[in-house]
Amino acid sequence: MVDLRKELGHIRRPIDGRIFALKLAVLCSLISVGVALVLSGSVWRMAVGIILCGLMYAHAIELQHEALHGTGLRSRRGNALVGVLLGIPMLISFAAYRAAHMRHHRRLGTPENREFFDYGDQYGFGSGSKVHDVLLWIYRFSMIGHYVNFLVVCVKLAAGRPLPDEKPAAMRAIRRDHALMSAILIVTVVTSVVTHSLLAVWLWLVPLAIANPVHALIELPEHYRCQTDTTDVFRNTRSIRSTWLMTWFTNGNNFHVEHHFMPSLPIAQLGELHLALAGRHHYYHRTYRGFFRSLFGPDPSVPYSERVLLSSQPR
Incomplete structure (x- = not known):
């Protein structure tokens, strides 16, 4: 080998950072189109806009994956900055994803291997129970496990508890990411309540119903069976x-x-x-x-x- x-x-x-910059420009342009469609007032255009935003939120995680490997931009700080921003729509910590993903690369094929996104029956071995398997598929496509883990990590960090396998530098970066995403969540919810606006629901929450299963489908073939x-x-x-x-x-x-x-x-x-x-x-x-x-x-x-x-x- x-x-x-x-x-x-x-x-x-x-590394040619211009290629990654072009990808980011296309992503931002398509999200802008999606937002404009959602705000258009037409039910059909709004539906198309929601789908487009959801698809782009899932696409953003694939760009985040490139950034965490340090192959998007030539600058390490540039990759980190862009990576953090790309993960916000789906509440994916760049630092946590990077640390777990690098371990996955080192440990794939060994009993110690773990994925950052854990879908239960990760590699399709099956449980023998059709009902259980159907529930696992729902669990996978909804990405409930990811969002539950996000909340659990937030609680642990707030309580000052360490995260397994994470070194001090990674812990600081993970704390930074979760603090940023938590702040954005809080500000968004408070602003929506005070202004009686459903804008965040149509531009963020509902598109996640598209982004979550799409992201799961993108990842599924990697090592499945x-x-x-x-x-x-x-x-x-x-x-x-x-x-x-x-x-x-x-x-x-x-x-x-x-x-x-x-x-x-x-x-x-x-x-x-x-x-x-x-x-x-x-x-x-x-x-x-x-x-x-x-x-x-x-x-x-x-x-x-x-x-x-x-x-x-x-x-």
């Missing part, structure tokens, strides 16, 4: 070729094998690495539609690779 990384080292190029008891990234992670639109929307998250193979590689270069690693993937789909169709296929215990070969053939 080390030799292969050295062999493909030529793919790595310096892969061989998560091995440290081999070609077996514990999945990649999806997909279209340019989905590659943009997921911010390269579809090239997840490549991301785990070279975590510090700028997102814009993952497509090139994907081509260089062709044929090595054990879990691979040509489209997101192919992946989601495979969830309702034969016995889920059968390795995906056996079904991918069939489902990925041109029709």
Whole structure:
């Protein structure tokens, strides 16, 4: 694996902050369009605006993921500042996400591995009970666990209690993020009550009903039903070729094998690495539609690779 990384080292190029800046500009522009539609007064335009805002809040977390790896902008402080702001709509602490995500990269394939977003049956092993599995899907798509954890962390920080696994520097940054998000929440609620305005509901709360399941769906293919008891990234992670639109929307998250193979590689270069690693993937789909169709296929215990070969053939 080390030799292969050295062999493909030529793919790595310096971080081009202009690409990330363009992504941020597109994000802000689309959110602005969504806000304008919500404020238009038309029920149909308002619905479209809510959906657009929700989609962009989920997209923002994919950009936050790039920032926490330090590959968005050349400046560490710039990545941190942008990362903190990107996480506010979905109440995702940049510092907490970064600390947990880096541990995930180091520990994937080991019993110590934990995800920042814990959906219960994280990797699709199933419980054997259909009712329990349905409840887990609801739990996943609503992201209730994330928001409960946000409140729990806020309480712990307010009480001066430490967070497991977190070093002092990370604790300070996590406290900063939660203080900022809590302040924004309080100001928003108080302002809404005093002014008798439902603006925050239509621009923030309701769009989360779109953002939460969309974010869960973006993350689902990463390691779902892969061989998560091995440290081999070609077996514990999945990649999806997909279209340019989905590659943009997921911010390269579809090239997840490549991301785990070279975590510090700028997102814009993952497509090139994907081509260089062709044929090595054990879990691979040509489209997101192919992946989601495979969830309702034969016995889920059968390795995906056996079904991918069939489902990925041109029709």
